[in-house]
């Protein structure tokens with residue numbers, strides 16, 4: 043990645059404060075800087091409470107920075123609403139229940155995802171026209187989702203539901219994809235399968251992606267770049283060959299205060 047590339051996302055000296063003007067006021071991100079280039083796949087690690095979810099909440103607009111700026115394609119989005127950011131950003135959460143509407147079928151959820159960032163005007167008669175496309179997409183996940191297109195998502199397994207959340211998040215090729223421990227609630231085999239699918243989709247669609255994980259193996263295996271968060275700041279940011287040479291032991295040593 044060359045420095046002449048325009049950044050997709052930039053956080054400049056970002057600080058966040060929760061419980062402002064109360065005795066519990068706490069600074070979480072402390073002047074954090076991060077520049078993300080097109081096609082970066084960044085694994086984000088750090089101990090509990092380091093500020094990883096707060097970083098994602100700041101990128102998604104769920105938390106507004108108390109100081110500093112968030113830029114998307116060089117435009118200041120620091121005050122842009124969560125809803126407006128969904129036009130270019132999508133996120134998959136740890137909890138399989140978070141990403142899908144439970145009473146709606148798999149196909150209806152996928153149709154909803156095609157309208158992401160647009161005004162909601164769901165025409166379910168479009169379902170039939172999209173069925174073949176949805177079937178193909180679901181088949182790509184390789185976990186029986188393609189045979190469940192008419193099933194309400196509340197009746198899917200956790201793995202199928204999380205695969206659907208991932209599919210919905212990537213359907214319209216977001217500029218920025220945030221994966222917030224998206225495989226953590228799944229059993230090891232299902233988790234590994236979704237991780238492989240993730241890696242494949244990110245590569246095929248050349249997505250720009252940040253992924254929080256507590257799996258050190260995954261943090262090393264996937265992505266071209268790894269950042270370590272500690273106490274609200276980035277304490278390590280490595281890419282390419284430097285990342286490839288990292289060992290789990292070296293990373294574990296970084297977690298010792």
Ligand SMILES: Nc1ncnc2c1ncn2[C@@H]1O[C@H](COP(=O)(O)OP(=O)(O)OP(=O)(O)O)[C@@H](O)[C@H]1O
Pocket residue numbers: 060061068070088089090091092093094095096097
């Ligand atoms: N709304 C809030 N009110 C008070 N404290 C908060 C709030 N949100 C986060 N914190 C605190 O800020 C710190 C960072 O939280 P955050 O969830 O970003 O960490 P994390 O790195 O994602 O941790 P984990 O790995 O446990 O998910 C923690 O000490 C947390 O308790």
